[in-house]
Amino acid sequence: MTQPETIIHLFPEVFSAQERRLIERNGLSASTFRFESGVLGLRLSNDRGELIMLPFQGQQIWTAKFGGRTLTMSSMFSQPRPTKVYLETYGAFFIHCGVTGMGAPSSPQDAHPLHGELPNASYQKAWVVLGEDERGEYIGLSGEYHHTLAFAHNYLAHPLVKLYLGSTLIDASLTIQNLKHTPMELMYLGHINFRPVEGGRIVYSAIPTAEHVRVRKSIPSHIHPGPGYVEFLESLSEDPAQHHEFKPGQVYDPEVVFYIDYLADEQGFAHSMQLLPDGSADYVRHNPTQLDHAIRWIVRTEDQQALGFIEPATAEAEGYTAEKAKGNLKLIPPGGEWSTQLKIGVLDQAAAAQMVQSIARVIEAAQKA
16 A cells, blocks of 8 residues: 655755665665765665665666675776766766767767766755555665756656565656757666676577677777777677576677667566576666667676666667667657656566566567568
């Protein structure tokens, strides 16, 4: 049964170098602190793990940990930095990307930064929520970012992350409200950065052929590949299934990107996992009617280890101009809203085994159709 939420408004003044407990109830808690870099941090905890979030900088999930295991990619950044430049503070577990542009600018006409203005947006408002619904008791973070540019953009972004008691799955949503009296173009990508695990295997609800799992062969300007990179991409494009398993010594340098045609189950959801050697799995569920494109991003170097085994999106990642030419931009009507919901986290061995079977049934049904 849904209960009224308790809302605790956050103000930068309450964040200090010493971590302070903000609220605690029935195994759910929130505490505030300030990174040495000056970035404000919020720790949300349940009885299974914790999230460290940046309430006033993009409302990123900087790190996620369940069962004592860190899910987050390894990067060159030990802490977030107070900047809006995407690559100057990179290493978060989950980042909202968009919305006036998304992906890597690939045209002289692209005025948007890499992945848009949302990743490190300065939120004007942030608040902790505590409540109960049909899934049980939860604690979460929400806020408001008002983006205005004269003669161009005027919208509100409202993200929400919920962490439930007894659960290793996060509910993450975003609502964009168009405040203009004219239609608003929108691009969005949920950048989810797990850490690849040796012996892990990617399992997902798509037919793993070159037709449906396509390698991006264009190289963004911020990527500087070495010898053999183009040949590696060509090999993956011919046989994309060879990237499904993570083996010792396997290198993805500087990165590999796939565009994937996902299939939904009878409830309308698409599913993705990194199935781990112990039978548990990292997991993401998305709705392809909301996010009708899917990107996979893999990096494995001595400096960075990242597995975005699914980054649900409204477009591919070639930048505003290219994606508009493809017809991949969404439109929000005057005064209207757009929203999306994701489920992100960890499945135990039993739930992962069931999901493997469910995904197999979805693929089998599509192949028979």
